[in-house]
Amino acid sequence: MNLFDLALSWLKHKPKERVILFGRGIHALPNPREKELFDDASSAFIRGDVLEGYKSFLASLVHSEISHLPHHLKIIPEEGALRFELIQGSAIIKAYITSEYLEAYADIAKSASLHVAIKRRFLERNFQLTYCHFSEEKGVIKLSIRLDNTTITPQKIFFPLREIALNADFEKEFIASEFDESVLLEYDHILPINAERARRLYTAMQTWIVQTKESLLGLLSNDNTGMVSFSYLALLLQIDYLILPHKKMAKNISEKINGYFLDDEKLTEDKNADLETFLFELETMSYEHFVTQLYDSTSTFSPYEQAMHDDIATFIDESLAKVRWYKNSHSNYVISVIYRYISLYILYNYGLHPSLRALLHLHVEVYTGDFFAAEGETRLYDPQTKTFQKNSIQERIASAIKPYADRYKGLKNFADELNYSDLEHFSQSFYLQIKNLDYTEA
Template identity: 70%
Template sequence: MFDTIRAWLSPTRMHRAPQYGRGTHALPNHNEKELFDRASEAFIQGDILSGYTFFLSSLIHQNDPFSIPHLSIERTDEMIRFSLYQGYALIKGTVTPTSLEAYADIALSEKLHVAIKRRFLERDFQLTYCRFSHSEGIIKLSIRLDNGTITPQKIFFPLREIALNADFEKEFIAGEFDESALLDTEHLLPISQNRIKSNYTFMHQWIKETRQSLIGLLSNDNTGMVSFSYLALLLQIDYLFLPHKKMAKNISEKINGYFMDDEKLTEDKNADLEQYLSELESMDIESFTTQFYHCAYTFSPFDQAMHDEIAAFIDESLNKVRWYKNNRSNYVITVIYRYISLYILYNYGLHPSLRALFHLHVEIYASDFFKTAGETPLYDPRTQTFKQNLIAQRVRESIEPYADRYKGLQSFAEHLNYSDLNHFSQSFYLQIKNLDYTEV
């Protein structure tokens, strides 16, 4: 009876997708599985156009915040025409009963540096389904599929490959060469100057706070603590600001370079991170502004991870927390707790419920940032108090919409420890680790 009254007073809403990080910024189609299955049935029956209609419809997101639809489909009796956005890229395609042909116009050939053209030739060897070509002065990336033995899987991976790689190459050109050579960029929307200025201010504030927190540690044998601090900061900048072009490339290279299995000493890797933070600190706001825009995405850049992988990473990270606790290195404990969510959001493809939950943790640790963005803060760092009811509601909204599909998936809001940030994080991650995503 109590649960019924609580549900009536606080009904669960389908949670919104976080508008941060490198995901699609929208929720998957709630009929995705059913549409995918109907596409398979139509292909088996030889109804190619209906199969493609069901499949393409399965890719349409719920609650897409972008003003232009990220995927448009037009069907006639003889063919289907579609277009989809993936960041910088616009993919246009035509489906007939015998084939699918799709392409993205990358850039005007005459405006491209010869090094870029050479790069396209090398990239062809790295691609599985699509190829670069030159036609009428335009560099294109295209695919062609034969529909003789088509299945939804045989469409998904080629379409995803062309979308992700067209976006990647246009981003690369925009960051390293002349952006005016690029084609089909009218869909990109500018970020408001107020938000740009706010992000710029927060970046400088976070860099200053990180440097101050490490005073007295840099000269000692505390390389692990320094690493966590620098990595958490870069991950936070990448997740909350969502930079593009050269800034995105550099952040990715610094983070991935740190984890590269090479002979470089940790101290040297930390020095590289420190050097890049200095570069960010010296970047003027005009250059900073050019690294941002708003755009729609159809495909996630991540393959969805198994929950066991997420649980294993949490276990490994909590073991590090335990080690630092035992060695009385209390400063780094809070940093590691912040790092865990940010790294998972950066490195793994997540179920929508998990993405919302880890975003919730980021919100709590960056409450001043979200307050400035107009969100209700979930934690007050000055009084060190939590908005417990709101946090519990957000946990329920993230989990309960999926409870019918995963019978063992249950809200854990009542099991969180609100004594302080560290106790909250410890209880939060233990609950996340034990979530049950076994399908009915």
């Protein structure tokens, strides 16, 4: 068994840690030997065994398989060389390695079918990229890198590979959102969403929009702009996280959320009006168009930079301060919305440790029980009886914490510290525990 197959077998027998299939991070769990394999690669490069170093490095990238998707990384050993292919969303990166160099590329689109504005965009993007560049070869637009292996290190491989993977995916998504995706090359690996599930997702989105509109009846005035903002943003974040649209729909949602937080001269009322107009567009979107915005694929690299836990703790503190302000103002409606918004925004905006991602996903599940019940999951909170599935919640917290407890000695299971008396007290106690998690390595 070679190093790559060994890494894959370890992951197949990894302890019961839930793979989160929602949101825009990697939908898999990292290799438990990632650091060890990274160090093995460094040692091999130092002693001049370049191909062995690459094998260890690539093995460190291997993460858990998702049963219905092709594996994200394929390695083909050759005499005195290595080939590999990795998937990043809509893009496939192909590479050839010798002891002297690495060459990798992603085929983006047919050049003859592209509008001149897109070609100009690629030229401009070359000035923004650090390691890779766009070019045209035999009628194909490619994104390529070449690395000299004379003084190679794992770090000198990781960042160029991540750049080419993320940018190839980004540009193919951009073309699919603005033009006809038929011009794209190597696009057949993405999988359509099952028709039954696509209809379920469409119905869920429509239900959430109607519920949000009904909850705001009587509140749409200048005195309630903050409450309206939280409601609209929480809804868009929930659509983005749970439905995971692509192409034009994903681009528009991102622009609306990020546009709200721009430090510009726009009034909050005007920003809310923009969000309301966009929600109307989603509400009136036909199912036939909606389903074209969905697909399944796997990824190798996270699109996020790893966040410092102090930054996340600060965001939670600031958000809980807003909860207290609304409580003091007797604006009870918005409190549950803010609690829902906190976890969704962190999942949207920060690169998270897998355990923290699993914990925040748990909070999303608590607030969207109908959606997850339709997905075949246990309902963690019943709004009719106002009761929690306490044992299931405790199991989920344990499965998020336990696999990392040896590495982070201060990371403790906090399930028994939560207040299960009602939804509000649960969220308050939950975020206080999340804020104080200790990810200091032993």
